Amino acid sequence: MEGRPEGKTGIHGWGAYVPRYRLPMSEIARVWGWAPEQASGLGMKEKAVAGPDEDSVTMGYEAARNALRRASIEASRVGAVFFGTESKPYAVKPSATIIAEALGITPATMASDLEFACRAASEGLRALIGMVASGLIEYGLVIGSDTAQANPGDVLEFTASSGAVAYVIGPREGAVAYFEGSYTYVTDTPDFWRRAHQPYPLHGEGFTGEPAYFHHIENAVKGLLAELGLKPSDFDYAVFHQPNGKFPLRIARRLGIPKEKVLPGLVTPVIGNTYNASALLGLARVLDVAKPGDRILVAPFGSGAGSDAYSIVVTDAIEERRSLAPLFDDYLSRRKEIDYATYAKFRGIFNVIK
Amino acid sequence: MSMDLSVPETWRVKGALYRLEAARCKACGRIHYPPMPACPYCGSRDLERVTLPSEGVLESYTVVYAVPEGSRHKAPVLLGLVRLGRVRVVAEITDADPSELRTGMEVEAVLRRIRSDREAGIIRYGVMFRPKLKGGSRGG
Numbered sequence: 099m100e101g102r103p104e105g106k107t108g109i110h111g112w113g114a115y116v117p118r119y120r121l122p123m124s125e126i127a128r129v130w131g132w133a134p135e136q137a138s139g140l141g142m143k144e145k146a147v148a149g150p151d152e153d154s155v156t157m158g159y160e161a162a163r164n165a166l167r168r169a170s171i172e173a174s175r176v177g178a179v180f181f182g183t184e185s186k187p188y189a190v191k192p193s194a195t196i197i198a199e200a201l202g203i204t205p206a207t208m209a210s211d212l213e214f215a216c217r218a219a220s221e222g223l224r225a226l227i228g229m230v231a232s233g234l235i236e237y238g239l240v241i242g243s244d245t246a247q248a249n250p251g252d253v254l255e256f257t258a259s260s261g262a263v264a265y266v267i268g269p270r271e272g273a274v275a276y277f278e279g280s281y282t283y284v285t286d287t288p289d290f291w292r293r294a295h296q297p298y299p300l301h302g303e304g305f306t307g308e309p310a311y312f313h314h315i316e317n318a319v320k321g322l323l324a325e326l327g328l329k330p331s332d333f334d335y336a337v338f339h340q341p342n343g344k345f346p347l348r349i350a351r352r353l354g355i356p357k358e359k360v361l362p363g364l365v366t367p368v369i370g371n372t373y374n375a376s377a378l379l380g381l382a383r384v385l386d387v388a389k390p391g392d393r394i395l396v397a398p399f400g401s402g403a404g405s406d407a408y409s410i411v412v413t414d415a416i417e418e419r420r421s422l423a424p425l426f427d428d429y430l431s432r433r434k435e436i437d438y439a440t441y442a443k444f445r446g447i448f449n450v451i452k
Numbered sequence: 453m454s455m456d457l458s459v460p461e462t463w464r465v466k467g468a469l470y471r472l473e474a475a476r477c478k479a480c481g482r483i484h485y486p487p488m489p490a491c492p493y494c495g496s497r498d499l500e501r502v503t504l505p506s507e508g509v510l511e512s513y514t515v516v517y518a519v520p521e522g523s524r525h526k527a528p529v530l531l532g533l534v535r536l537g538r539v540r541v542v543a544e545i546t547d548a549d550p551s552e553l554r555t556g557m558e559v560e561a562v563l564r565r566i567r568s569d570r571e572a573g574i575i576r577y578g579v580m581f582r583p584k585l586k587g588g589s590r591g592g
Contacts, residue, residue: 118547150526151546151564155577159563187565187575196577200470200563424585432585434549443525452522452570 103231104280108273109410110171110237111266111419113164114382115157116369116429119147123256125438130251137256141343145370147436148245148260150444154183155193157262158243159200161375164423165239166201168274169266173201176266177235178208178226182219182374184292184299185245186211197241208235215290216339217400218242219263219374224280224406226267237268242374249298250447257342259370263379274416275385275394277408281322283314284404291402301401310403311341315349318405319397326409330354333409334392337363337380339399341371355395362387368430381410383426390414456522457569462576469578472504472561474539483539506561507584508536515550522567534559534581547582558584 122144123137137143148157158181166173181194194209203209212218219242226238243262248254270276289310292299302310315338323329330336336355338346343366350360363380366372372379377398384394392412399405442448467473468486475487479496485504490497512533519527530545530553545553546564559581566578 149547151544151566151580153565153575156563156565199466200577202471428585432547446525450525 102279104227104277106231106270107227107267108270108276108413109265109385110268110273111165111167111169111423112274112382112385113161113166113168113264113423114379114426114429115161115164115243115262116146116426117148117152117157117260118432118434119149119436119441119444120144120433121147121436121438121441125441126255129438130255136253139344140256141347141367142256142370143367145257145259146261146372147441147444152245152260153187154185154243154245154262155187155196157245157260158183158193158241158264159197161243161262161264162197162201162239162241165264165266167423168419169237169268170419170422171237171266171268173203174206176203176207176237176239178229178238179203179210180219180222180225180238180240181209181211182214182217182222182240182242183211183244184213184215184218184373185247194241203239214404215400215402216341216373216376217398217404217406219378220398220400220406223265223267223378223408224282227277227280230267230269237266240265240267242372242376242378244373244375245445246371246373247292247298249300250442252298254299254301257366257371259372261369261372261375261379263372263375263382265378272415273413274419275388275410275412277410278393279322279326280406280408281318281325282404282406283318283321285314287314287401287403289401289403306341306401307345310401311339311345311399312349312352314403314405315339315397315399315407316352318407319353319395322407322409328409330395332393333359333395335363335384335388336360336395336397337377337384338397339377339405340364340366340380341376343367365426379426385412385416386420386425386427388412388416390416455569455573457567457574457576459574462574467501469566469576470563472506472536472579474502474504475499476502485539485541504536504539504541508534508559508581510545510553510555510557510559510581511535511540512555513545513553522570532559532581544580545582546580552583560584
């Protein structure tokens, strides 16, 4: 592992955001006539819903603010802001500049929006590792944020939810966790997509599983382990992309990782699939509880398709930074239940003349 | 193509909307928000930018049911008078039902969509306040 560029870099701050509103699965089943057990088959209880004045920018801003507070650095030292989303408020006009300006990072910074379904933010994370390791920038900010869309009545509606996560990446010195290695595995696999000007994505039903999610994550993780000379039992926690509550447990079983190492970072059953936040939000929850010396495996996935695998080791610095911003569970416990009609209004499912 | 929201104005006030930037008058010492070219109290143009605290106290509020056009989706609109240190500002309160609001409650600033110009125009982001998050000692 010595000498790898990843080893020169680490996480200085992490930040979560989950909106206040929750839609129980029973509401979706009631309105669309699904079998009552449909949601439990997906391992789902309820999902988080962004409020009427929220979008991926406002949620991403709050997650980034939390990450910067934990990093305890001047905002102007951030040299790149990467914003991963598939729910951009503007089709053309960067969201990253809005967040960078609001946080006081502008103007001497890179800023761009990335797209790769649910793993755009992870691609940004891997790019930042390289940029920090090379010395091009001192610190970088990556944000994953989505108000995920689903065709009303589609099975995807059970899981598509809203949330955000952010990380400040910088040199290994002073980091709350450092990277040991990273590995990316992508192919052209059309498991899920949204065509231009379409409001909702389509997906290949069962095709989203075996040739997409499982194939890519398995190969990314195996590639990482081979490069680092590690085995699954070397990790204290494992966090995978979580499109539902079941897939992460199944890929863990296939890789020989026990359920107990996955559950602390499995957030989808209680907030839904936050798309670009998903696995990285699970990592944030793990960092909320992890101890110095813990080794964490993280593997985000994005349709189209690809997966990144990271090995991360927690340092002593984590304890003092944890209390500098709200924890994932602080947001989780701020819960207001809503019905389907309110959800439909908040998420713009009604067609209203403006 | 006509637009409801002025692009130059939205751009010009972004410091106040995004980061609670206010102006302190060097002549009379008072602070006003949002910043204007001259002090509204003494008329001096000798001003300096200051940033207001992001946490404060809800001193008063009103619940608006007859909302402006374009705001029906978030009705009723909660308007608060928020004390931020030496300054009081008027802003929307979010993430709360009217029954949850109390005079004297702690609130904190968040960035939200204040208004969007129909389907194709600009989106104006800016500060709103919400009841302080529990675990708020961590909120900073």
